[in-house]
Amino acid sequence: MGKWTGSTGAATLIASLLAMAGTAVAASEAGDTTYGPRLEGFDYPHPVRTHAFESQRRQLEMAYLDVPPTGEANGRAALLLHGKNFCAATWEQTITALADAGYRVIAPDQIGFCKSSKPEGYQYALAGLAHNTRGLLASLGIERSVVVGHSMGGMLATRYALMYPDAVEHLALIGPIGLEDWKAEGVPYQPVEQVYAAELRTTYDSIRDYQTAVYYAGEWRPEFERWARMQAGMYAGPGREVVAWHQALTFDMLMWQPVVYELPRLDVPTTLFIGVHDRTALGRGAAAPEVQARLGDYRALGRKAAEAIPGAVLVEYEDLGHSPHIQAPERFHRDLVRRISR
Numbered sequence: 342m343g344k345w346t347g348s349t350g351a352a353t354l355i356a357s358l359l360a361m362a363g364t365a366v367a368a369s370e371a372g373d374t375t376y377g378p379r380l381e382g383f384d385y386p387h388p389v390r391t392h393a394f395e396s397q398r399r400q401l402e403m404a405y406l407d408v409p410p411t412g413e414a415n416g417r418a419a420l421l422l423h424g425k426n427f428c429a430a431t432w433e434q435t436i437t438a439l440a441d442a443g444y445r446v447i448a449p450d451q452i453g454f455c456k457s458s459k460p461e462g463y464q465y466a467l468a469g470l471a472h473n474t475r476g477l478l479a480s481l482g483i484e485r486s487v488v489v490g491h492s493m494g495g496m497l498a499t500r501y502a503l504m505y506p507d508a509v510e511h512l513a514l515i516g517p518i519g520l521e522d523w524k525a526e527g528v529p530y531q532p533v534e535q536v537y538a539a540e541l542r543t544t545y546d547s548i549r550d551y552q553t554a555v556y557y558a559g560e561w562r563p564e565f566e567r568w569a570r571m572q573a574g575m576y577a578g579p580g581r582e583v584v585a586w587h588q589a590l591t592f593d594m595l596m597w598q599p600v601v602y603e604l605p606r607l608d609v610p611t612t613l614f615i616g617v618h619d620r621t622a623l624g625r626g627a628a629a630p631e632v633q634a635r636l637g638d639y640r641a642l643g644r645k646a647a648e649a650i651p652g653a654v655l656v657e658y659e660d661l662g663h664s665p666h667i668q669a670p671e672r673f674h675r676d677l678v679r680r681i682s683r
Contacts, residue, residue, distance in 0.1 A: 378580020404456035415443035424492025428455035438674035615643035616661030
């Protein structure tokens with residue numbers, strides 16, 4: 342298991358005021374950015390392709406990135422599964438690191454997210470998203486791959502590995518949610534309409550504040566702005582109701598389809614990458630104070646999960662939060678490439 346540990350004078354006061362002013366300006370500018378319901382207007386770091394298929398009697402499009410190796414090709418593929426508040430584009434630095442290491446990298450936007458279709462009346466299930474993703478890889482002629490999942494993508498990657506173990510060379514879970522059953526821990530049921538109303542109140546400021554506290558261990562840097570603007574722009578754009586509704590539906594999916602009880606059934610090489618400052622817990626705000634206090638303890642959750650998954654390796658980051666691949670990309674990607682290359 343790897344671990345990392347991560348006088349007030351006039352000049353200091355002036356520097357602090359200037360930094361605060363700069364943050365306020367950036368927030369104001371970011372709050373004016375708008376994107377379409379399929380993230381129209383936001384540029385991805387690589388050409389966006391679409392996988393057309395039928396699901397639940399609807400013709401759908403799954404957007405994805407397919408990036409060839411830039412280093413010496415190793416004949417292997419890596420599938421990257423994004424989180425709930427993330428998109429394929431958020432993997433930008435991970436794509437670069439893996440392509441440089443010789444991997445062909447596939448990074449889809451799941452149905453209901455980002456540049457993919459958001460069909461009315463769609464019944465969301467982790468197994469369904471895994472099935473859709475397997476169909477994408479099959480269409481590309483990819484039988485086996487390394488599977489890397491972050492946040493919700495970690496939960497989806499777990500379901501994918503349970504359904505298609507022969508298609509998974511290595512499972513890499515980065516701050517995966519679902520390492521605890523929130524409803525069993527005491528988070529009350531919230532009707533989808535209630536979650537939708539809360540989603541509609543999402544702003545750039547609320548996104549930035551949440552990401553600072555949970556994703557980046559209390560730290561905010563200019564390079565994080567792009568991803569906050571990406572998310573906020575969808576909520577501020579002309580498709581805000583569509584985006585908020587599908588976010589509410591997928592929240593419901595995650596709350597009621599836990600994978601934590603099936604971790605002992607995983608039968609693929611697995612590495613957990615955990616930032617111990619992570620405190621992610623769905624529905625925490627609706628729970629009683631004593632429940633809120635015990636949820637999302639990722640130091641404990643990561644260690645418990647590593648014990649439950651046969652042969653799993655746990656990599657802990659003492660100074661990082663929910664998104665180590667964004668907060669400390671060089672260090673994290675060195676660890677990722679080392680683990681999946683074994």
